[in-house]
Amino acid sequence: MTKTSVESTVAPDAARQSDSGALRITLIRSTIGYDRKQATVVRGLGLRRIGHTVVVKDDPSRRGMIAKVRHLVKVDHVSE
Template sequence: MANSNQAKLRVTLVRSINGTIGKHRESVRGLGLRRINHTVEVEDTPAVRGMIRKVDYLVRVESA
């Protein structure tokens, strides 16, 4: 189970996924983002950091 006191990141989709690479679209969906300006809070883990790094041109990241 995830540790409840682990750091969180607030991720917002700021650009459309239309016309992007399929794996990038999958990363955006994997982060839980559904539409432009949708914001989610995710655990700060190496796997999540990797997905964010892959789609850094589509999202805005803040510490939660």
């Protein structure tokens, strides 16, 4: 793929998600017993303990991280 084709496939999707505001992410389950990579993703989202909530910008990279640990977190949309 050329650089222009990558931008053309990613840009509309990224623009649509950035308009939706932010995401409120809450850790609802422990990472104990799960793969270490999942614990790393949870820490990368800024979550430290069960019940901890963070508000992050809605972008494709965070959506991908959430998809990897969707069984451990609760996600709500927040309008800015």
